[in-house]
Amino acid sequence: MKMLRRLKPIIKKEFRQVFRDLRTLVVLVFMPIFLLILFGYALNFDVRHIKMAAYDEDKSAASREFISSFFHSEYFDLKYYLTSKSQVNELLDEGKVSMVLLVPHDFSRKILRGEKASVQLLIDGSNANQAATVVGYATGMVQSYSLKVITEVLMRRGASNFALPVDFRPRIWYNPELQSARFLIPGLIAFILMLSCVISTSLSVVREKERGTMEQLIVSPVKPLELILGKTIPYMLISLVTAYLILLIGWLLFDISVKGSQLQLFIITILYLFVALGVGLFISAIANTQQLAFQLSLLLTMLPTMLLSGFVFPIKNMPAAIQIFTYIIPARYFLVALRSIILKGVGWSAFWPELLYLLIFGVLLVALSWSRMRKKRL
């Protein structure tokens, strides 16, 4: 009870400082919303509307039909209809198109005679991932044209009931329309929480050190533990509000509702915040200046949480040596749990090991920074 009484003024003071600095508050509250909207509408890896150019040496009805089959699909946009081959280089070099289709002059003749015709596809490979997709779509278009002319010939010759033998239907679970907002929201929550929580905790402690007000706090009757609690609780609360804000906006704008249990969601979020606070405290135990603290915070959270947690880039793809690094990224565990709860609607059984890791991780970090701070008397 005594402790609570001493805790309150510190929390109050910290909140007052937060509200005094409006810009920081705006950052903490509105940045997540802004990012979420960005993620929902602007950021995705879908490869659609690939800019292409076509050079038709044949200029026959068949070649025109073949070329038009490309831009009738949603995958390709025919941007240029070339009149000479020399334009090809320039278009690809300047990145104005990512694919050029060359139809040779004997295209329709060969098709009519029942021979093997071929077309050339020049693809800009610099963005390897996109190029692989373009290759897939384009060869698919060529394949289906090939099947189409074959069946046409067969129909004409009376082999009428020719149908494709296998019906293949992909089904996408958990996110049927492949809405990018849906798989990015859990990642976004992990990213924002880590970043804002670590930065604000570490800065709030180090600022007192740098300005010399830490000594004043130490000589006051407040115990070190209470001081740390008082300084971190406000940011934890703000981060928690942020997390639910993201969920609320996700629900309002993108119709993403939490499929699993709200209670479980709450528990893992608190646990994750606890780890984030641990990281923040650890940084403030090492750093003496705000600059150092901030650089460290960004270094340890921003890119690693985005790139090493499985948020954007799949962990399974990384070389084994790099995969080891991902084990020390708390967001990795949080993401598994979040995706399970929000998207899949499954419970503890799917992610209890992750939960355990987070718990151990958090306790270790807090203990470590605690012992360091005690030794140095903060």
Place this chain on the structure above:
Amino acid sequence: MKAIIHIIRKEFIQLRRDPRMFPIIFIAPLVQLLILGYAVNLDIRNISLAVCDQDNSRQSRELLSQFTNSGYFQIAARPQTINQVDRAMDHGRASMAIVIPEKFGSKLNARKPVQVQVIVDGSEALQTSAGIQYASIILNRYIQNLALQRLEQVKGLGLKLPQLNAELRIWYNPDLKSRNFMVPGVLATLLMILTTLLTSLAIVKEKEVGTMEQLMVTPIRPYALIIGKLAPFVLIGTIDVILAMLVAVYWFKVPIQGSLLLLSLVCLVFLMTTLGLGLFISTISRTQQQAMMTAAFFVIMPMIYLSGFAFPIENMPKLIQYFTYLLPLRYFIIIIRGLFLKGVGWHELGTQVLTLAIFGAAILTVSIIRFRKKIG
């Protein structure tokens, strides 16, 4: 002139006083480049696949072997029932499942239509689309082969069947290594983060610590102060660029196809813009915390997401695409990728380089003007 040199000396002395900054300035970016260069990999392989073969016939095994031989999939589970498929997907043991129904083989022989079901975990962005794509390529090839086999039998009638095939030529990156595409991007992003953060504190620190007034009463002119503050960071940034380039070229073996001279020039121009941006933040902030928050959330974050480094700009809505023109990193990434991968030169990249230069000059001028107002 002399005043500038004094400021530069003072800045260096201050830098030396905080030795913990050195590993952050020089070693951390390299370590990050090394780790992220490996991690940021969009080549999807080893998608964990659950195989539910309810038929277990020669045909079904043949189809499945085409999946395993493709190199894209790894069999992670062999569930027997749909319920077990459910569990494997729910627990994340498999991110894709293929279900071959009973009587698959015998129906195929009897020329009856059959269905193959492919289930994909939609909660993981990249893998899902890649998985669907690989699966449909493999299945389409299988279907076409079957169709052609059947046609063989019809061929007895003396029919000549036309066929069309595609000759693929992949330019610039024939092995389709995504590393060649991503490493220059990571390099550019790291440089941007480091340099923007470094200068964002340059002036606000003096304000907060209270030494700004002392500087003001000296006869130093604002532009001299700005240049003096900037110079050490230009040096640091240049060293970082050189180190990072060495790692990219000698460690990751990303070849530089274009002109090295142009590349160095562009890097310098880019450094001016990011340092200038940091400085500008410094002039509009009251406290260090504010400056750092502004830098991180209003400058660095939009640049990471909207510059085309990870997410393609063409996919963004028009309005946001226009906004990306305001981000220096956007131009730099186009230039650096053009130079590294395509080997294009001034003719193709001139506009981008000029835009970047104008941007840098503008932001530096604005910082000096803002700074002057403050003194008055």
